[in-house]
Amino acid sequence: EPEVTQTPSHQVTQMGQEVILHCVPISNHLYFYWYRQILGQKVEFLVSFYNNEISEKSEIFDDQFSVERPDGSNFTLKIRSTKLEDSAMYFCASSVQAGGNTIYFGEGSWLTVV
Amino acid sequence: KQEVTQIPAALSVPEGENLVLNCSFTDSAIYNLQWFRQDPGKGLTSLLLIQSSQREQTSGRLNASLDKSSGRSTLYIAASQPGDSATYLCALPGGSSQGNLIFGKGTKLSVKP
Numbered sequence: 001e002p003e004v005t006q007t008p009s010h011q012v013t014q015m016g017q018e019v020i021l022h023c024v025p026i027s028n029h030l031y032f033y034w035y036r037q038i039l040g041q042k043v044e045f046l047v048s049f050y051n052n053e054i055s056e057k058s059e060i061f062d063d064q065f066s067v068e069r070p071d072g073s074n075f076t077l078k079i080r081s082t083k084l085e086d087s088a089m090y091f092c093a094s095s096v097q098a099g100g101n102t103i104y105f106g107e108g109s110w111l112t113v114v
Numbered sequence: 115k116q117e118v119t120q121i122p123a124a125l126s127v128p129e130g131e132n133l134v135l136n137c138s139f140t141d142s143a144i145y146n147l148q149w150f151r152q153d154p155g156k157g158l159t160s161l162l163l164i165q166s167s168q169r170e171q172t173s174g175r176l177n178a179s180l181d182k183s184s185g186r187s188t189l190y191i192a193a194s195q196p197g198d199s200a201t202y203l204c205a206l207p208g209g210s211s212q213g214n215l216i217f218g219k220g221t222k223l224s225v226k227p
Binding site for chain 2: 004006031033035041042043044045048055056058089091093095098101102103104105106107108110
């Protein structure tokens with residue numbers, strides 16, 4: 001069964017450093033998302049991406065965050081200058097369409113900022 | 115703003131029991147509702163998607179119901195097994211893109227052999 005693939009599974013970074021998280025969505029999907037989950041808290045929406053542009057973003061997704069689809073298969077989340085509070089599990093997800101379709105999640109990238 | 119609540123926060127049952135997990139939401143104008151399973155430290159596995167026009171959806175031992183007017187959904191698990199132990203999350207679209215899912219905090223299920 002097709003799946004969303006994320007790398008790395010775990011990354012430790014120094015505060016202030018830039019981090020790029022990588023995702024390969026399911027191949028025929030057109031809509032891509034990033035979510036995060038701080039330990040012990042709810043899963044939170046960050047951003048949705050369609051047709052090479054952001055379609056919606058949350059208040060969390062401020063100027064230190066950016067997303068990119070550099071080629072036909074990858075979808076990346078960049079955090080420009082990491083803070084301690086960015087420590088979380090980051091999930092990539094994808095769906096065929098925006099509405100009425102199942103959203104499929106990857107296994108997550110666990111980011112620890114020290 | 116849509117808010118999603120799941121009760122109970124944790125549930126422990128003996129193997130073989132049938133059980134019901136609850137999800138309530140504040141805004142009944144929803145497009146769909148999705149139930150997920152999350153194992154510790156892992157990603158989210160989609161279990162069932164129920165459209166706003168549907169009353170229920172079934173997959174194997176799982177049955178999800180939706181009552182929009184009362185702002186509630188239930189996930190029924192029949193004949194529970196130890197392998198069902200996980201956190202179960204419900205989520206609904208909350209934004210314009212419909213991919214902006216608003217999640218509940220989940221119900222942590224433990225099925226004892």
